[in-house]
Amino acid sequence: MEPADLAAREHEESGTNWRKFFGFSTDHKVIGIQYLVTSFFFYLIGGALASAVRTELATPDADFVSPDLYNSLFTIHATVMIFLWIVPAATGGFGNYLIPLMIGARDMAFPRLNAVAFWMIPPAGILLMSSFFVGAAGSGWTSYPPLSIINGSKAGEFIWILSVLLLGTSSILGAVNFFVTILKMRIPGMGLNQMPLFCWAMLAASALILIGTPVLAGALILLSFDLIAGTAFFNPTGGGDPVVYQHMFWFYSHPAVYIMILPVFGMISEIIPAHARKPIFGYRAIAYSSLAISFLGLIVWAHHMFTSGTPAWLRMFFMIATMIIAVPTGIKVFSWLATIWGGKLRLNSAMIFGMGFISMFVVGGLSGIMVASVPFDIHVHDTYFIVAHLHYVLFGGSVFGLYGALYHWFPKMTGRMMNETWGKVHFALTFIGFNMCFLPMHKLGLEGMPRRVAMYDPKFTALNVVCTVGSYILAVSTIPFLVNAAWSWLRGPKAPDNPWQALTLEWMTSSPPPVENFYKDPVLASGPYDYGMVNALVIRQKMMKGKEATTERKTPSGIPLNQLKASDLLGGSSSIVQSASDAEVEAQTLQDEDPMLSGGPNSVLRAKPDPEEAVNPDDRQDS
């Protein structure tokens, strides 16, 4: 049905050009894939560290690694998984790849900044890994003083601070870009309420990054002064207060949980309706609940500190605020269920990971309400109950969602289909391994096993062995995925432009999309989730015809549009604005002549409305 020749030609072009993925590219799609591959690489490293941690915990004694190394293992495991896997994959990876495509823009608002943000990650990651040579940080990813000031090697702790600062900076730069891109670069006719829900989620997550991350940077810089300059901001021997650090740390690090889960909520809101073949249930409720979670996420941080000497009235405030988050989260979960209900579910790998996300995240959500309750949290704080809870949110939630998103958008990114059978094997192994690994931890924590210990009471051995076996299954479960992804990328069947018959704009271009994304500026002809509505299909076919008609269009400088590379537009002195002869381009005066530096409604990277089909009446010409 779909014209496959386009996709094939495009693939050949990118096939000869694989080197672009290893260089400084300003194409948001290249950067997105760079983010995804890099962060998945670090996910494997973080997973290896986790396997070492579980191997140590297979027996009650500290016999596999030394207690110091054990502390470093779980510290670096958490740091890698948060700062080098989920945050960069969810915001940097999918955010970069999808946002411009979904809003019909040709690139992000600040393409060079975007590349800079990515290229801060590999050095920071390598720095963090190299700290094992000098004795890596071992005070937990929270790095509470005074322990972090006096524990183990100062070099390791300092490297940890440095790399987290770098990763935080990268995350801030990315967030600025998303914010401007989403607010200023949407195609005409796409109001905020016509955006795909992933854009709403990224907007909410970017706000959290912009507000929270600088505070973490402040805390870490003060901590580094305590560490190397002998100041006493947090060191009680000099009159400092260690609890102040905890406030500053959690002011970022609780919102960080939402930075990790909100984009995934957005991905699920894309995946579920496309494969259930139904409009998303309650678009505005889901969109605005993202904002509500984002706001509430900023005022709940002290629930991590119920036992650290927080005044009583403050504990009550943070308990109530935390519990209120259950309301917007509940709205989302019920809306997804209602979207699934009565649909025609295509149970492919993306969909089963999406449904797996809902089923696992709900466990983390329920235990989240429990630990919000102060009297109960006093019992389970810093125990394996918390370890179970956070993994149900961040693995059962974020990682399941990320896998679902990888299966869903893989054809768009690579132009190849993934193997469904191996996708299902991957899901089964992940689901079984995950629950075996983390479900017993609830009981361990309630019965009295604290977290971050290398040796534990022998009465907990049996359950710990189950957890360790589960973790090995989880480790093995990545193999089918890796093989499937690698093989499909090279040899998989060619993907049509829109294999899932989805309605968001990224599916209206070829797979993979050309440089600058669209052969012809897209128009918003249907809502992002108008499944089952009569005109949606008609409009989609009309747009496909339009696309074919314009594939031969050329840029003003004579390069066929479908063979265009970013360098043709962005390098050199001939910007397309200057050489364009159309009078309408004249009218679009740029704030800055250099397209790299320009943003906003007049940006050359922004699509123009189609007078025939534009949704916004202002952009339509009746003639």
Add this chain to the structure above:
Amino acid sequence: MKIPSNITTLIAGIVLTLVSLWVGKNHGLLPVAASEEAALVDGLFNTMMTISTGLFFIVEGVLVYSIFRFRRRPGDNTDGPPTHGNVPLEILWTAIPAVIILIIGVYSFEVYNSMGGLDPMAAHGHSMQQARKMPGSAIAATLDENTQQAAPTPTEQIADGVGASPDKSANPNLEVNVTGLQFAWIFAYPDSGVTSGELHVPTGREVKLNISANDVIHAFWVPEFRLKQDAIPGRTTELRFTPKTVGTYPVICAELCGSYHGGMKTQVIVQTPEEFDAWVQSQQEVASAENLDRALAINPQAMSTGEFLAPYAGEMGITSDTLEQLHASHHHQF
């Protein structure tokens, strides 16, 4: 939708409620409750467990049912019904979580209050004069602070943590000063002068722990009491509870405190009041015996070098004969 399922739904709802209630009572996830406050926390957890079980089965039930009932039939490439939303339904499922968290919130508040969680603030406000006990701290070294610590009065002491429950008197029956250090706990009983590595408490009497730390942050946790409080260097926190069940329970450090964090544990021994008094007595005897020893110890600075070295020389087996031989060999060399 065809609903011959009014009755099916009703039955499913009843079964779900019964299962949830049963799970809430019989989950068997918590260890024995050894303090009076622990029972309150358990009641709260059981309630939350009941509600969570219900919600869990609703969500998973919908997912599993959908997989079988709504899966795409082969050859069917049409879309589902274009339902965009349903305002009453959305209001309903906004209201349900809101009501649930209201119930859990009020219940948590009640439990927290009757455990005494609100007391530390009510009793003494938030003073900036935090008890700084760190050795080496210039502020802590003032005489004023030291005398204050020797006899802490409830109104002056900073106390974050869990305090006296409203129906208990302001003064606890037994006070214990708890100090955490890498990697041990020290329990000092200011009333009787006893110091111990294990915590002994009597049943039925309210105990107040004044918790502090010497080096890094530790956390005092007794799972059987459902109580945990960080031990923070530079400030004192408090925990109050009334032990109920005789037995020996672990005291665990729950805040990462260094390499051997996992090994930092001791025991709390809940005894009958008689046994407890006997234990205090025996400890006082040991302590006084130790004091006698200390009184007999010699001040080395008051002795000459010979006097000081004599016992060591004796231990090494150096007699006047060996000294003679030394002298002899000395002469041979020249």
